[in-house]
Amino acid sequence: MSFDLPRNVILPVDAIDVRLDPGPHPFARDNAEAIAENWQHEIAANPALFDGMVVLLSQLAYRDNRLAGRCHAVNYSTFMLWRKRRENSGAEHAYAHAMLVAADNALVAIRMGPHTVNAGRVYFAAGSFEPVDFRDGLVDVDFNMIREVREETGLDLSGAHRGKRYHAMSTNSGTVIFRRYHAAAPADEIAQRISAFVATETEPEIDGPVIIRHAADLPVGLSPHMKPLIEWHFANGS
Incomplete structure (x- = not known):
């Protein structure tokens, strides 16, 4: 099987071996015309979209606390069509979350800006x-986490204490790889820093920070995959 890992369960991950294949993804190759047509509809509805490069998986498996897979660079327009045709597409999506843990053990997430594809959704800063x-050719998950947090919030997590291992949860909509990053400041102070950064941006990606203080503190707009991650954090200490 191209995708062989348990679904809807949080898995401990000690090693990640996801490699970038230089060849085209079969989904991109086989749907070029539909991708171009769909993209015209997407940018007509949201002119702020940019057809940059992301990656889609063609394989992912979990064995012995290890994630191994293969992915291919695709245009964002390909990703947008895949979102509508993901079932039996031969492609899946993986992304990473730096789970930002404040000094008071609260979690600090973000709400996406109104011009983005996920407008109003709440999750940890990610891309x-x-x-x-x-x-x-090998994915550097922590580089991605630190880069995305810096771009969206202005925070630099490169010196933050990191959790001992990664964890992952795979659903039908994608596989999230996450790791705790511990900040030295309390949640309110971190949120103030993020808000100050957003105020300086001409077109900020995010609307602002969202503080989550306990497992039942679930904000409006929370992405479905976030609830089990939040429950896991507060059930497993720091």
Whole structure:
């Protein structure tokens, strides 16, 4: 099987071996005309969209606390069509979350800006893997996490204490790889820093920070995959 991992369960991950295949993804190759047509509809509805490069998986498996897979660089327009045709597409999506844990053990997430594809959704600052996130063909998950948090919130997590291992949860909509990043400041102070950064941006990606203080503190607009991650954090200490 191209995708062989348990669904809807949080898995411990000690190693990630996801490699970038230089060849085209079969989904992109086989749907070129539909991709171009759909993209015209997408940008007509949201002119702020940019057809940059992301990656889509063609394989992913979980064995012995290890994730191994293969992915291919595709245009964002390909990703947008895949979102509508993901069932039996031969492609899946993986992304990473730096789970930002404040000094008071609260979680600090973000709400996406109104011009984005996921407008109003709440999750940890994140973005799809891009070719820049790979080193000698191997994905650098922490580089992606730190890069996305910096771009969206202005925070630099490069010196933050990191959780001992990664965890992952795979659903029909994608596989999230996450890791705790511990900040030295309390949640309110972190939120103030993020809000100050957003105020300086001409077209900020996010609407602002969202603080989650306990497992039942679920904000409006929370992405479905976030609830089990939040429950896991508050059930498993820090």
